[in-house]
Amino acid sequence: MRGQTTRILNLMASDTKIYEGVFAINKPTSISSAQVLRDLQRHFNPSSLFAPWLEHARAKRTQESRFQRQRRREKGRIQVKLGHGGTLDPLATGVLITGVGSGTKALSRFLECTKSYEAVVLFGAATDTYDTEGKVVARAPYSHVTREAVEAALQKFRGKGMQRPPVFSALRVGGKRLYEYAREGGAIPEIKEREVDVLELELVEWMEPGTHGYKWPEREAEKVEKEAASKLMNMEEVEGISLKTPPPDEQPNTVVSDSPDLKRKREEGSVDETTDDAAKKLKSDTDTNTERTSTAPQPQLADSIPYQLPELASVSTPAPQPQIQPQPPAARLRMTVTSGFYVRSLCHDLGPAVKSLGIMAALVRTRQGDFELRKNVLEYDDLAKGEEVWGEKVKGMLEEWDEKENGGDRRSRSRSREREADIE
Structure with a gap:
């Protein structure tokens, strides 16, 4: 025990820097925020950058009492401690705030800061998840939706207002998903709206039908799910919306x-x-x-030269x-919002505002707090390039964080690490 204590004191008194704090990474699409942390950990654990952190964590672990060891959840090997400051859905990309070591204690402040997003809303359908990852629960006409109509409708969403979180798919009340209440014939619990503040909201790109690659999901919800959705989303009360299948000329790719x-x-x-x-x-x-067409934009053939087969040239009829038929129109929105705002809900609510339906087809978080894409955010692809690439970038971001938070007195903080008990 005496030798182990000496080992800790020697480490604390050395010039070895223990890097921890907060940085940001650009999360790619199709993977969860938790998976990004696991990928980071896989690269951080064997790295030279975080070797001092791991060494100190192992030394501290030996000083724990039996009671502390029994209470500890992580009973396996020691890994670099990581956390994130605000989940991004698998569909979304962009800024994912990441805490290392004691930096995880600062993550809660990023839940309250403002965030900027770019999102694509696709008109003509609603899904249980409010985005293209879910199942279609309703369809509505969309040929009347124009850029002017969308820009006019956006006005009602700016500033302070009330917003209902996505209510149908992931949310559980009393241990049940909401549509299960409808299946059982019981009353569906009310989901309360919450106050949000939209500081900026603008339409930055209008995509006419047939000029983009966004499309509705192919999966259809079951009848009971659709019935529950119509009640939960209040779609039947919206003027001009038909929950029946739209006419053939408004069914994409037909x-x-x-x-x-x-x-x-x-x-x-x-x-x-x-x-x-x-x-x-x-x-x-x-x-x-x-059927073989990909998500590439579909050509609109209404004004093209008529098809004519050579062997039919002499036929009178x-x-x-x-x-x-083209796909429905889509719009790219740019916004800055406060804590608790759901971009998916905005896309969902914008549909009825233009007498149609809407879903989120893409989402990028461009800024969160002081971290902004293409300025001070680590690219996910840098991880595959090795520590010689990502190591210097992460090191620089953690040093910048330390300078801002603690005046750069890293050595003093390293020597007091045992007393602060930052590493758990």
């Missing part, structure tokens, strides 16, 4: 069937079967191509001209 004239001729028996067979083949080929 091919219009035979024209009325062709149908009439078929009923009268005056359709040339050669022409009809060729038309069916053309429609079948178009269907196949449509023209083959039907299939028309690929």
Whole structure:
């Protein structure tokens, strides 16, 4: 025991710097915030930058009493202590505040600071999660939605107001998901609105139908989920919204069937079967191509040159001209908001405000507190480049944090680490 105490005192009295504090990383899409921390830990644990931190943590662990060891949750190997200051959904990207060691104690302040986002809202549908990760619970017309209409509707969302959090999917009340109450025939618990403050909100890009790659989810919610959603989201009370399937010309990536004239001729028996067979083949080929289409923007063929097969040039009755319908319009919004604001709820609420429905199709947190993309945020891809790349960047950000928080007196703080008991 005496030797172990001497080891701690020698470490505290040395010039070895223990790096800890707060920095930010640019979270990529499709992974959770927790996974980002696990990835950071995987690179930090064997690094030379955090070797002193781990050495001090191991030395301190040996001084714990049996009672302390029994209370400790982490009974395995010691790892660099990390935490984040505000979760980003897997769909979202951008600034993820990260605390290292004693820096985790400062993370709560970032929950209260202002944040800036860029988000894409896609019109014409609603989902249980308010974004494209969920299941479609309703559809509505969207051909009337214009840039001018959206800009006018945004005015009601600026400044202080009340907002209801996303209520249908992840939220549990009394141990149950909300749609389970509807399935059982019971009353659905009320989800209270909360006060939020939108400091800035503007439309920075309008995307006409057929000019973008955003699309509705392919998964449809079950009947009971849709019924619960209509009650929870109050969609049935919104004027101009039909929860039924929209008309064919407002269903993205669909091919219009035979024209009325062709149908009439078929009923009268005056359709040339050669022409009809060729038309069916053309429609079948178009269907196949449509199914293979990626998320790239779909061409709008309404004003294009009509299809004409060489072998049908002499046929008097023209083959039907299939028309690929565009996707619904989308808008890119930029905003600065206070704590507790849900961007997904804004996208969801904006739909009914323009007599349609809306979902969030993309989200980037561009700033949180003093951390801003392309200024003082570590790129996630730098981790794969090795410690010689990410190490200097993280070291610089932690030193900057220490200078701002403690005047840069790292050696003094290192020597008092045992008394402060920062490492747990």
